Amino acid sequence: MTGNCAIVTGAARGIGLATADLFAARGWKVALVDRDSDELETVAATRPDMLALPFDISDPAQVDGMRDAVLRWAGRIDALVNNAGVAEFGPIRDCDFAMWRRVMATNLDGVFLCSQACTEALAETRGAIVNIASISGLRASTLRVAYGTSKAAVIQLTKQYAAELGEVGIRVNCVAPGPVRTKLAMAVHTQDIIDAYHDAIPLNRYGSEQELAEAIVFLASPNASYITGQVLAVDGGFDSTGVGLPALRERSPEST
Secondary structure (H helix, E strand, O other), X not given: OOOOEEEEEOOOOHHHHHHHHHHHHOOOEEEEEOOOHHHHHHHHOOOOOOEEEOOOOOOHHHHHHHHHHHHHHXXXXXXXXXXXXXXXXXXXHHOOHHHHHHHHHHHHHHHHHHHHHHHHHHHHHOOEEEEEOOHHHOOOOOOEHHHHHHHHHHHHHHHHHHHHHHHHOOEEEEEEEOOEOOHHXXXXXXXXXXXXXXXXXXXXXXXXXXXXXXXXXXXHOHHHOOOOOOEEEEOOOHHHHOOOHHHHHHOOHHHO
16 A cells, blocks of 8 residues: 555546546555445445545535545545536537536536645645546537536646646646547447547547546656646547548548
8 A cells, every 4th residue: 555545536437436446456545426325335335445425526515524534534635536527418509507507516616626625635745636627628519518618617727726736746637538438428429429439539449447547547646746737638639630530531542
């Protein structure tokens, strides 16, 4: 055991759970935070060494309770992974204020609240914050006005925290996942969507939860000791291709 402790929000499934498991495999103590108490209880049953906390990170009082519970359990916080998020997609004209606030409350407010709550503990350990944004925060797309805007704001928030908290030794970075082969994505992506993503991504495939976890744990670890204020797109090159790539690939070499 390293003695280090990481908090991972949105840890009951997907990228969050893969990240928690990788931290644990590398000797860290891990606090799993998720408002889905049933799913959290299920995954925690097979991970007795982890602390399961069924808290809603969009609620300031619950965030304070989360921090206090972790400090009582581990005595320190070395890394905070702000992974919890919600996705509600649809045309701009169908995005009412209630939907906008639901997305912002978790995706943006939650990152702010958790980071604020853990700053003093992270300053004591000269720890790290890793925020999980999205490729949708780097490049606009249809049907994502609330989601994409929330993730773009997380990227800016990352830079604001990095600029100021570097003075107390806290590093703050951001991972922007591209399409990832999670159970949820595979359940809602049609074959046409899957084919379109494969065509638009230079590596011609979705990423895996494990590949995202590797990037997150690296940025939280001492191996990234001189990296702060950065946005790492873990996306198979998706952000580099711009728009229109599928149509361009359909053209013959003679016509390009």
